[in-house]
Amino acid sequence: MQRRDVLKLGLGTVAAMAAGWSGRGWSEGLAATGGAPVTGGTLDAAAWTAARRWTPTTFGRIAHVERGSGPAALFLHGFPLNGFQWRGALERLSAHRRCIAPDMLGLGFTEVAEGQGVTPADQVRMLAELLDRLDVDSVDLVANDSGGAVAQLFAVAHPRRVRSLLLTNCDAETDCPPPALKPVIDLARADRFVAEWLAPWLADHALARSPQGLGGMTFTHPHNPTDEAIEMYLRPLVEHPRRTHAYAIGLDSNVLAGVEAALKRSGFPTRILWGTGDDIFSRDSPDYLAGVFGDSRGVRRVDGARLFWPEEFPDLVAEEARTLWEV
Template structure:
């Protein structure tokens, strides 16, 4: 069975219609426009130079900041890191103190000995990190497994959340998605990093192929770029045990029972969903839009795949500014 076919396991066809902020059809999505949008001036060298570490009981948390004022917290998915949000930070730092950490078990964060890396651990780490950075409340922006963490953070710390912008991610009704099962199974056997990630790191063309990270989760065939592949996969291959621990932390419905609390949340929430994503359920965006008490509805991006926020930062910035009222 091809890796791509394995990742499609259990998922149906993509959503067919798109909706704008007001509910009207959205037919001009970036995936239809052809070329991807620019990701701004923050290349790998600039991102690496800007990276800082904050010592916490959870480990040394790697993060990049740009801008000043009220804080916005950007949460990445698996197997990426904060570099995913470089374009969004470039565009939104004029309006917010933008903070993009690397999650425990991913990227360049150094996990403390014996520290867990489950979504619940991520929530505790983020609350502690924000305390140490002097941040009381945030606008949350999240993708993929980072979206599950964002929901758990909102449940645990509702008064610390001013707004929530969710892109393709877990929902209580689709957590973990069936497509993740092959990854979790290989991680349990200690084989995921060596059998999937290492070959992609060694052969960037393979990583961008239909059987690779790019073909499965990026909209455009030239993504991820060479430097993005190195930024994302190098630390995961070099630290396979923690990579596998992160995957295993997703092997349960970590969102079970959150619906009632999310309905009580007083923060405005906007859902942005790429319809080309065949990892998460096509039913999830409407479910999520109906869960939050202060929902601002769904915008569908026609044909965009799971990690589209990296490819279309102008769209993320547009929606974030509208949600934030700036």
């Protein structure tokens, strides 16, 4: 198999805020959606960094950005991204919810406690404790990629804490992990994934946006991810390869095995948004997911959009979220 083919197969699920805000205005940030016309700006990296806070937990110090007030909405990102993936959505939805975008254990700027695991099950337990420490009883969940698997596990473990669920392209019990992820996991086990993939992309942003890079495989528009997004996503992973590899290795099993029955009993409204240009996850998954939840609100397909499209089309995410939340 040629390296290009391995890259295309392999990124897989690799492919996507603080109350005391005092930095630049949220609409002053760099517009980086690269998609349809937007109704507001997008928070840039400097402002996001200024807004970042850390909450101590038994799992480590959890980095998160928060915006807004009222009922909480929790945004779960994918791999190898972090909460910065949701900057546009937070801009648009903070008038309606207390929007919280954490960095998962092993990714982004979260500081993982020594010896702490970073599997999806660990993420669920961490999120429950994080919400407790933030005095949040229940949330509207919004998730993408591996964050979607965590969202489903959270909903099974804590059904009374979920008011609604908005899933974008992500794992399903019938496609977890997707076959495309296997080369990533294999490289991670050999301690080579960061050095062979992420470090070259961080050093050469054009390569990162090429058909063989993060952008070409998982973003819809060729100018994405932006330079600042590449820095935000990849630098902390390159600087901490051990935890990056641990995250990938933690995806090497069907973590959703057996959840279908519990999801069928769920009573919270669930909506599926699916980019049809995604060749990582199975094209059968959106219909499967729409049929497995007890209160399914169906599927909306986003023509031609690739895995990390929620970053590029925040207006669409906001529109669907507000409808689901009945704002």
